[in-house]
Amino acid sequence: xxxxxxxxxxxTLGDVEPGLVTGHLPPDVRFxxxxxxxxxxxxxxxxxxADALVDTAMLDRMPNLRVLARTGVGVERxxxxxxxxxxxxxxxxxxxxxxxxxxxxxxxxxxxxxRLGVTTECVARGRWSERGTITLGDLEGATIGIVGYxxxxxxxxxxxxxxxxTVLAHDPYLTQPEDGDGDGRAELVGLAELRSRSQVVTLHLxxxxxxxxxxxxxxxxxxxxxxxxxNCGRGGLLDLxxxxxxxxDGRLAGLGLxxxxxxxxxxxxxxxxxxxxxxxHLMGLSAGATRATFTAAAQGVADVLxxxxxxxxxxxxxxxxxx
Numbered sequence: 001x002x003x004x005x006x007x008x009x010x011x012t013l014g015d016v017e018p019g020l021v022t023g024h025l026p027p028d029v030r031f032x033x034x035x036x037x038x039x040x041x042x043x044x045x046x047x048x049x050a051d052a053l054v055d056t057a058m059l060d061r062m063p064n065l066r067v068l069a070r071t072g073v074g075v076e077r078x079x080x081x082x083x084x085x086x087x088x089x090x091x092x093x094x095x096x097x098x099x100x101x102x103x104x105x106x107x108x109x110x111x112x113x114x115r116l117g118v119t120t121e122c123v124a125r126g127r128w129s130e131r132g133t134i135t136l137g138d139l140e141g142a143t144i145g146i147v148g149y150x151x152x153x154x155x156x157x158x159x160x161x162x163x164x165x166t167v168l169a170h171d172p173y174l175t176q177p178e179d180g181d182g183d184g185r186a187e188l189v190g191l192a193e194l195r196s197r198s199q200v201v202t203l204h205l206x207x208x209x210x211x212x213x214x215x216x217x218x219x220x221x222x223x224x225x226x227x228x229x230x231n232c233g234r235g236g237l238l239d240l241x242x243x244x245x246x247x248x249d250g251r252l253a254g255l256g257l258x259x260x261x262x263x264x265x266x267x268x269x270x271x272x273x274x275x276x277x278x279x280x281h282l283m284g285l286s287a288g289a290t291r292a293t294f295t296a297a298a299q300g301v302a303d304v305l306x307x308x309x310x311x312x313x314x315x316x317x318x319x320x321x322x323x
Contacts, residue, residue, distance in 0.1 A: 009042045010301055011035035013058070014049025016071075020291060021047060024298035026305065037061070045301040047071065047294070050281070051263065054078040059086060067091060067304035069297035072284065074234065075314045076207055083315065090314040091300030094151060096292035097284030101258075102155035104283025105202050105232045108256030109144075111277050112228045113137040113200070115254075118274065137199075137228075137253075140164035145198030147214070148205035148233060149174055149186070156202055157186045170194045172210075195219055200228045207234035217242040226253040232283050235261030244270040258283045 007030045018033050025031060032039045040061045046068040048054055054068060056079060069091035070078060083090050111117070114136050122131055144160045146153045149171040157167040167186040174188055195201060201223065205211050215229070216239045223229075229252055231238050238257075246252040247270065255270065258279040270276055284293075300310035 008044045008305060009039060010045040010047065010305075011039050011043045011062075012047045012049070013052035013054065013068075014071075016047055016049065016294065020294035021298040024295055025302050029302075029305070045069070045305055047297045047301060048078065050074060050077070052077065054083070056082050059083065059088070067301050067310075069093070069300045069310075070314070071293045071297050072097065074206065076234075078314070080315050084317060087317070089304045089310070089317060091297065091304065091310045092312045092314045093293050093296035093300070094312050096296050097286075097289040098151045098155050100286040100289035101152045101204075101232050101284045102159055103286075104258060104279070105152075105156050105204075105230050105256075106159050107283075108230045108232070108258070108277050108279075109139070109200055109202065109228060112230075112254030112256055112275065113139060113142075117277065139200075142166070142199045143168060143197055144200040144202065145170065145194040146186070147171075147191070147194065147201065147203050149188070150204065152232075153202075153204040154186075156204065161185060165200075168194045168198055171205075191219075192222065195222045196224070198227065199224055200230070202230040203233040203237050205233050205237060207236045212236050213239045215239065215242070217245065220246040220251055223251060225251055227251065228254040228256070230256035230258075232256075232258040235259040235263065235265070240268055240270055244268070244273075247273050247275060 007028050009032060010025060010029050011032045016033060018031060022031050042064060043062050044064055044066050046065060048068050048070045050072050059082060065088050067089040071093060073092050073094045075090060078090060080090050115134060118134055122128065122134065140163060143166040145168045146156055147170050149169040153169060157169065160167055168189050169186045170189060170191050214237050220242055243252065243255055247255060254275045256277045259281055263281055271278060303310040
């Protein structure tokens with residue numbers, strides 16, 4: 001919808017820094033970072049943060065919406081089916097945070113394998129004499145199992161190989177080796193084989209009814225004793241109570257969590273374990289990734305409003321130029 005002076009309105013749902021998006025929107029757009037009811041009613045486009053809920057009630061408040069751009073790839077808080085029914089394009093930004101999330105997963109793995117929390121305490125608390133009791137692990141020669149082998153999973157594999165790790169991958173959408181890593185250095189295996197062979201497992205799947213609590217007590221029981229598990233995918237992929245038991249009995253030596261269910265999470269006993277490292281869903285929000293994500297979201301909105309097909313849609317559909 002255009003305003004009386006011919007300017008289209010683009011709003012934000014969630015916290016968005018205007019300086020990161022306004023330069024990528026058309027000059028005839030009025031950008032509203034803190035929209036009121038009238039702004040929502042007139043909005044033709046919206047840039048949506050991960051924690052914003054876009055359900056039927058929210059869509060009802062935006063009757064003129066043509067496009068919403070999600071900063072990231074997860075659309076579990078967006079009613080994509082209803083948006084599609086109303087002819088609203090749902091833009092996603094799949095490539096912007098790829099390297100940042102992969103680096104975050106490796107950072108957590110390194111922290112846990114090299115036991116940096118324990119070594120820090122040893123020095124900071126004056127317990128230098130205990131250094132001989134601390135055993136550090138190695139990435140070289142270890143096997144990493146990557147569950148979810150899309151953009152982020154492949155980047156994790158690339159980084160892991162640089163450390164001399166053997167890379168296994170499992171992805172329900174990949175069935176042939178040629179569908180996987182282009183250089184053939186990741187072995188695509190079944191989930192049972194991956195969890196039994198991997199000293200490190202990292203999760204990079206979307207959350208669906210089929211993947212909810214994919215990592216449960218049975219999954220963890222099949223992993224080698226002393227394994228490391230990292231979740232930078234979605235909180236619901238992991239049964240946190242099962243992880244707590246696996247930490248207590250030594251099946252898991254370390255757990256890294258960047259994602260939770262719900263977010264923000266209520267306190268869980270696992271948070272207090274010495275072998276746990278936590279991050280408040282920030283690994284995909286490095287300075288560079290944040291700029292890239294907002295740029296991609298703004299460009300997606302601009303494309304749809306101009307009648308162009310954006311780079312990535314969660315609901316592929318015709319994009320028609322406004323008359």
